[in-house]
Amino acid sequence: MRDVGDTEIGGFGISRKDDLLLVEDFLTAKQTASVVSVEFDDVAVADFFDRQVDLNHSPEQFARIWVHTHPGDCPYPSPTDEATFRRVFGVSDWAAMVIVARGGQSYCRLRFNSGPGGSIEIPVCVDYSIPFGGSDHEAWHEEYKTNIQVKRIVPRGSFDTAFDSVSLCNDAMAGDEDELFEDAGFGFEFDPFDPWEECQCEI
């Protein structure tokens, strides 16, 4: 699911009732996502809660483990991630923020809000001692198409040419400055400035 699209993907881990840190499923809700951000639809989150309760799941099982992806190879939380974790999940007795980077790295921080409070980074691993179903790429693609509204990132300024895949590490426009300025409807006549020309010292 992590690699289904070019964007971040956010969702909730569904835990086993008798082992809340054992995530048995990952479910998304409708969201707007780009290569660098993800934002859940508030109504979809409410619908998600209602559906999970109808399935006889307790909030501890479905609303405590916030999982999202980073399309790059850095799994560490951004200031936005931290702010959301504090504001949204800081009111529960406990919560975990899990970030899975496309490069394969992951990050998980378990936060306790009761008592003196505190947080601790914990490792993420696949528990092969528990049986689980196989990959279902078709279902993942369907869920991505249904729930993730892709927000395209366009270059700053008035360029009207969006691009489908952005790599923050490799500047997709590097070396194309002339064409880009041409698209924007203006150009430059480059007049090299020679600082020595007007500021010659007379000795």
Added chain:
Amino acid sequence: MRIMYINNFGGGFADHIEIEEGTTVSKLFAQKIPDGRPEDYLIRVNRLPASRDQILKEGDRITITPTKIEGAAA
């Protein structure tokens, strides 16, 4: 009067509770999440957005969920 109450505050809750007749949405919110700001939550009754003055009725289902869950790459 008995209603269904769902939220993720504290230990989390999804069960029936007893409330007084005439309890409004804002009164229940203040009782259950005393330090919370209503604008940080989506409050729905029977899966529909609720106003603060809405009076809860027997059998209603009130869901209080967080808003603006967002993330960003570093």
